[in-house]
Amino acid sequence: MSDQQLQLIQQHREAIDALDAQILQLINERAQHAHQIGVIKGSGVVYRPEREAQVLTRIKEINQGPLSGEAVARLFREIMSACLALEKPLTIAYLGPEGTFTQAAAIKHFGHAANTLPCASIDEVFRVVEAGSADYAVAPVENSTEGAVGRTLDLMVGSSLKICGEVVLRIHHHLLRASDNMAGIERVYAHAQALAQCHEWLNQNLPAQVERISVSSNAEAARMASLDPTCAAIAGDAAAEKYVLNKLAQNIEDEPNNTTRFLVLGAQSSARSGKDKTSLVISAPNRAGALHAVAEPLARNGVSMTKFESRPSRTGLWEYVFFADVEAYIDDENMQTALAELQQVAAFVKVLGSYPQAVI
Numbered sequence: 001m002s003d004q005q006l007q008l009i010q011q012h013r014e015a016i017d018a019l020d021a022q023i024l025q026l027i028n029e030r031a032q033h034a035h036q037i038g039v040i041k042g043s044g045v046v047y048r049p050e051r052e053a054q055v056l057t058r059i060k061e062i063n064q065g066p067l068s069g070e071a072v073a074r075l076f077r078e079i080m081s082a083c084l085a086l087e088k089p090l091t092i093a094y095l096g097p098e099g100t101f102t103q104a105a106a107i108k109h110f111g112h113a114a115n116t117l118p119c120a121s122i123d124e125v126f127r128v129v130e131a132g133s134a135d136y137a138v139a140p141v142e143n144s145t146e147g148a149v150g151r152t153l154d155l156m157v158g159s160s161l162k163i164c165g166e167v168v169l170r171i172h173h174h175l176l177r178a179s180d181n182m183a184g185i186e187r188v189y190a191h192a193q194a195l196a197q198c199h200e201w202l203n204q205n206l207p208a209q210v211e212r213i214s215v216s217s218n219a220e221a222a223r224m225a226s227l228d229p230t231c232a233a234i235a236g237d238a239a240a241e242k243y244v245l246n247k248l249a250q251n252i253e254d255e256p257n258n259t260t261r262f263l264v265l266g267a268q269s270s271a272r273s274g275k276d277k278t279s280l281v282i283s284a285p286n287r288a289g290a291l292h293a294v295a296e297p298l299a300r301n302g303v304s305m306t307k308f309e310s311r312p313s314r315t316g317l318w319e320y321v322f323f324a325d326v327e328a329y330i331d332d333e334n335m336q337t338a339l340a341e342l343q344q345v346a347a348f349v350k351v352l353g354s355y356p357q358a359v360i
């Protein structure tokens with residue numbers, strides 16, 4: 001590099017130092033306001049999902065670049081996370097162990113200042129928040145390739161927890177191994193869903209005799225591969241980092257838009273953000289036309305549905321419950337009318353929560 005180039009870099013670095021000092025001062029000023037808000041809230045609820053969604057949406061809207069909307073939203077996500085921790089540090093229960101995509105979703109939503117608490121099962125995730133041992137829960141609810149996560153839906157029916165947010169995460173799977181080459185792989189460990197999501201890639205890239213073994217989580221698969229040099233695992237970045245594994249092949253999922261949606265659950269649902277969803281569970285008598293009967297009041301009142309999922313009811317043979325996500329806030333007039341009409345035709349209607357649509 002020439003002297004002139006070095007001098008130019010030096011000038012830019014001096015400008016960056018001066019700007020960093022200003023940014024630092026402004027962030028701390030912001031944190032003082034958040035702290036004061038925390039004092040006013042007292043022992044009340046500190047985490048306000050609707051406000052966080054509004055802050056992130058506005059930042060994306062007023063951003064003039066060159067940083068992307070996504071990039072600036074991620075930065076502000078972390079600033080808010082640190083500000084919230086100043087008011088009260090939150091504990092977020094998630095489907096563990098450490099290094100799972102659910103942990104990545106929890107961090108994407110709450111930022112790195114939140115404490116994350118790994119749980120052994122989705123049931124335990126619900127239990128620890130219901131018991132007050134954690135403030136919020138993050139649980140997977142659907143994957144674009146594999147469909148619904150039945151256990152999360154089933155637990156929502158009986159739980160006192162409310163949905164107060166959603167997280168949408170692009171799922172990238174990698175082939176991980178302790179050694180840095182493909183030779184001599186005898187077994188591949190992965191969660192059953194990851195094996196299914198990478199089925200074609202495995203058929204094409206690994207010899208047929210390589211055994212595919214499903215384990216309880218991708219992170220567990222990575223842990224096992226880290227202990228046995230004859231094995232590989234399919235898991236994501238967080239697990240690769242945690243268990244110090246090499247990425248032999250990246251993004252091996254068959255479906256390039258592989259996405260998982262997670263629910264954020266807490267003691268109360270969210271206030272209106274301006275761009276919200278409401279989730280309902282509806283049970284209908286087992287007769288012809290039941291599905292139409294429960295979908296029709298929503299459609300007639302102009303409440304648009306983003307998801308409609310039926311599951312066998314766990315209480316009666318051949319009875320079904322329907323899970324509906326709609327683009328509305330619970331207090332919206334058309335939503336209230338639709339709900340009243342639904343209650344006329346359905347055996348049971350439960351509002352699982354109103355919450356801001358995912359922003360990042």
Ligand SMILES: O=C(O)C(=O)C[C@]1(C(=O)O)C=C[C@@H](O)C=C1
Nearest residue numbers: 034037047048051052080083084
């Ligand atoms: O506006 C509030 O209620 C705040 O506490 C401030 C703040 C923020 O940093 O902007 C922090 C935490 C809340 O979840 C929402 C927003």
